[in-house]
Amino acid sequence: MAQRTPTKPRLSSRAVLRRVEAGNSALCTGCGEPVKFSAKAQRQQVICNVYVGDRWDRVEHYHDACYEAAGEPYGTAAA
């Protein structure tokens, strides 16, 4: 919740880390696989609000590992 000054501003996009909820069916932007809820594994996903210029453009979902593998394109995901 804390406001932080971005160290690497790239438009106004930002990423947050969230637990994968049941019924989630988004595709991972990194690997193309569904970001699926699992009762066995407490999975985390990264949700990115992507801005183009000053305007919100889209949401991208990543597996947390895929987001790291992608080099954290929208900055470190905030918990």
Ligand SMILES: [Zn+2]
């Ligand atoms: Zn993935």
